[in-house]
Amino acid sequence: MTAIDEIKSRLDIVELVSQSVQLRKTGKNYTGFCPFHANTRTPAFVVFPDSGTWRCFGQCNEGGDIFKFVMKKEGWDFPEALRALAEKAGVTLKVPTPQEQAAAEEYDALRLLLEEAVTFYRHQLVNTSAGKPVLDYLRQKRGLKDDTIEAFGLGYAPLSWDATLNYFKNKGHSEQELIDSGLVTVREQGDQHLATSDQPADQSPVANGKPTEGGRPHRQIYDRFRHRILIPIRDERGRMAGFGARIVNPEDVPKFLNSPQTPIFDKGRLLYGLDRARKAIRLTEQAVIVEGYLDVIALHQAGFTNTISPMGTALTDHQLYLLKRFTKNIVLALDPDAAGDKATLRGLQLARQTMDHESEPVFDARGLLGFEARLQADIRVTTLPPGMDPDDVVNRDPAEWQRILGNAKPIVQHVMEMLAAGRNLDDPKVKNEIAAQVLPLIEDVPNPVERDTYRQRLARLLRVDERALMGTLPPSRRSRRSAPRSTVSPQKVGVRSAPGLQPSPSLGEAGLSTSVAASTTSPVESHCIGIFLRRPDLIYRVDRAMQERGLTRLANEDFQLAEYQAIFTLIQESIEQEDVEPLNYVLNRLSLPMMDVADALLHRTEKLDPNEDKVLEDLVRALLELRRRHLRQGIEHLRFLMEESQQQGDRMATEYQQSMLQYTVTLNRLYQAIGQYTERSAIQ
Numbered sequence: 254m255t256a257i258d259e260i261k262s263r264l265d266i267v268e269l270v271s272q273s274v275q276l277r278k279t280g281k282n283y284t285g286f287c288p289f290h291a292n293t294r295t296p297a298f299v300v301f302p303d304s305g306t307w308r309c310f311g312q313c314n315e316g317g318d319i320f321k322f323v324m325k326k327e328g329w330d331f332p333e334a335l336r337a338l339a340e341k342a343g344v345t346l347k348v349p350t351p352q353e354q355a356a357a358e359e360y361d362a363l364r365l366l367l368e369e370a371v372t373f374y375r376h377q378l379v380n381t382s383a384g385k386p387v388l389d390y391l392r393q394k395r396g397l398k399d400d401t402i403e404a405f406g407l408g409y410a411p412l413s414w415d416a417t418l419n420y421f422k423n424k425g426h427s428e429q430e431l432i433d434s435g436l437v438t439v440r441e442q443g444d445q446h447l448a449t450s451d452q453p454a455d456q457s458p459v460a461n462g463k464p465t466e467g468g469r470p471h472r473q474i475y476d477r478f479r480h481r482i483l484i485p486i487r488d489e490r491g492r493m494a495g496f497g498a499r500i501v502n503p504e505d506v507p508k509f510l511n512s513p514q515t516p517i518f519d520k521g522r523l524l525y526g527l528d529r530a531r532k533a534i535r536l537t538e539q540a541v542i543v544e545g546y547l548d549v550i551a552l553h554q555a556g557f558t559n560t561i562s563p564m565g566t567a568l569t570d571h572q573l574y575l576l577k578r579f580t581k582n583i584v585l586a587l588d589p590d591a592a593g594d595k596a597t598l599r600g601l602q603l604a605r606q607t608m609d610h611e612s613e614p615v616f617d618a619r620g621l622l623g624f625e626a627r628l629q630a631d632i633r634v635t636t637l638p639p640g641m642d643p644d645d646v647v648n649r650d651p652a653e654w655q656r657i658l659g660n661a662k663p664i665v666q667h668v669m670e671m672l673a674a675g676r677n678l679d680d681p682k683v684k685n686e687i688a689a690q691v692l693p694l695i696e697d698v699p700n701p702v703e704r705d706t707y708r709q710r711l712a713r714l715l716r717v718d719e720r721a722l723m724g725t726l727p728p729s730r731r732s733r734r735s736a737p738r739s740t741v742s743p744q745k746v747g748v749r750s751a752p753g754l755q756p757s758p759s760l761g762e763a764g765l766s767t768s769v770a771a772s773t774t775s776p777v778e779s780h781c782i783g784i785f786l787r788r789p790d791l792i793y794r795v796d797r798a799m800q801e802r803g804l805t806r807l808a809n810e811d812f813q814l815a816e817y818q819a820i821f822t823l824i825q826e827s828i829e830q831e832d833v834e835p836l837n838y839v840l841n842r843l844s845l846p847m848m849d850v851a852d853a854l855l856h857r858t859e860k861l862d863p864n865e866d867k868v869l870e871d872l873v874r875a876l877l878e879l880r881r882r883h884l885r886q887g888i889e890h891l892r893f894l895m896e897e898s899q900q901q902g903d904r905m906a907t908e909y910q911q912s913m914l915q916y917t918v919t920l921n922r923l924y925q926a927i928g929q930y931t932e933r934s935a936i937q
């Protein structure tokens with residue numbers, strides 16, 4: 254759900270409009286006096302709670318959704334309306350304030366610096382004698398092809414305290430920039446740290462501070478990454494965020510090293526490889542999570558391009574939400590150690606020692622089950638053959654990887670099998686121990702049918718009576734089952750509930766029904782806008798088709814949702830300029846929540862028919878259908894308004910009648926046009 258959808262689902266249009274317009278229920282809709290034009294005796298302003306829209310059938314003859322309403326009422330543009338309604342709805346938005354804007358520019362500068370670093374490290378890998386053995390290692394030991402190494406931007410950080418530092422200082426970057434980027438690191442001299450392979454000795458020639466006075470410490474700056482394979486890490490949009498670094502020399506520690514936490518490198522929010530995997534994840538409707546960057550690369554090379562990896566930490570809700578935008582089917586491919594670790598099976602947050610492993614446990618049964626329930630995702634677990642990494646498997650036989658994925662099991666079942674593996678199930682103590690660990694997990698499963706199935710399976714596995722199994726559970730746990738679990742916890746989504754909004758249950762329901770209705774009325778709109786995003790030039794051809802049939806050209810009013818209107822305006826602008834490629838023109842001007850909308854639209858129209866005439870025909874038909882709906886709705890309400898004003902002897906009655914007539918004429922033209930299209934496609 255995008256932030257915009259979230260806002261719409263939380264705000265009730267009737268309640269919102271009621272704050273400035275007195276509304277009266279008429280049938281399933283509400284009417285009132287239009288706040289945008291001088292009033293007459295009959296209310297010409299209608300709110301449609303089902304679709305979350307409003308319309309003035311009087312002088313304005315205009316309508317839209319909640320955003321359009323506040324835009325018009327307050328004279329705001331879309332971003333302003335978005336900010337205000339987000340606050341009202343208690344949805345946290347990343348709409349930049351001036352400070353954030355400044356920060357964003359700083360981040361852009363950081364990303365640019367990191368891009369330069371990618372080039373620098375790649376040069377070290379490919380063109381230097383020091384990089385040669387590392388390149389050979391990647392090619393021979395890891396089986397990576399040159400174009401894979403290039404595509405993923407792999408590099409080599411030379412064995413030096415200051416090669417990176419000096420290179421970028423000579424290019425005019427300040428020390429502070431380099432520190433902020435995480436490429437270099439600082440030590441206050443006088444710290445009681447021992448010099449290790451990871452820190453230079455105090456006498457190191459790099460010490461660049463002034464000589465100490467009276468033992469006052471001075472700063473020492475040195476390269477963070479030395480003699481390591483460097484793996485650029487990008488966010489889901491492909492923007493540089495930081496580096497992962499892996500040792501070359503087996504003696505070095507730590508084995509894996511990431512960029513430090515910076516504003517653009519947040520380990521809990523990034524997923525390695527997602528920028529390259531997102532398309533395949535959507536196509537295959539599955540995301541596969543492995544535990545290493547080089548494994549991701551090897552799997553992509555073998556054609557399994559829906560693979561990603563967390564950043565050496567346990568999976569976070571943020572990462573799973575990010576993933577949920579692309580698919581709800583997630584498979585964790587774990588090495589058997591992690592998958593069978595008793596502590597993580599019980600869902601305890603015990604970190605594994607990271608000396609040998611790239612990561613903390615990815616698998617936290619309880620946490621993942623909770624996530625699965627909250628977001629209605631489908632999370633499965635599969636394990637690798639003992640002692641093998643994904644890249645070993647796929648280099649040996651790609652079909653085997655496919656088999657491993659095919660063996661993925663639901664979380665609870667995985668835990669059951671892992672706990673039972675190699676145990677003496679005739680021993681009552683063992684049975685009891687396993688039941689005590691699995692039953693709480695089963696109780697966390699929100700679906701009663703699934704829950705029963707798991708209980709039966711557990712009973713069969715342990716060869717006990719299911720009723721006996723239930724008896725082992727303390728009563729307090731059993732009753733927890735009735736608590737609703739599928740609701741999204743506000744803290745986890747990063748939204749807070751607005752005061753005065755959440756407590757009213759009736760409002761909650763109204764908000765929900767609005768969002769449900771809106772999502773059923775907008776597919777045609779999203780389809781059309783999605784096509785225009787991809788093929789903006791079709792606007793001209795659609796306009797011509799409309800005009801040939803005596804219909805008006807495309808306009809914002811053809812779309813009811815404000816975010817679509819805003820995007821449509823940008824698309825129109827994009828084809829009137831020639832400096833930038835139209836899609837980029839549009840995307841560059843979108844705020845983050847709007848990016849989500851555009852992203853979803855592009856996704857909808859990914860499989861566009863290559864036959865342009867077909868696309869056009871389909872598009873015109875969809876747009877005619879949209880207009881037909883609007884007109885029908887309009888006529889219905891004009892009739893209602895006319896009858897009401899006739900009863901009250903209002904002179905507006907004639908005006909409504911005239912509007913109705915105009916609407917009917919247009920509708921007839923529309924039917925003719927729609928008829929032509931149906932005939933034409935019938936002939937073809």
Ligand SMILES: [Zn+2]
Nearest residue numbers: 287290309313
């Ligand atoms: Zn009006």
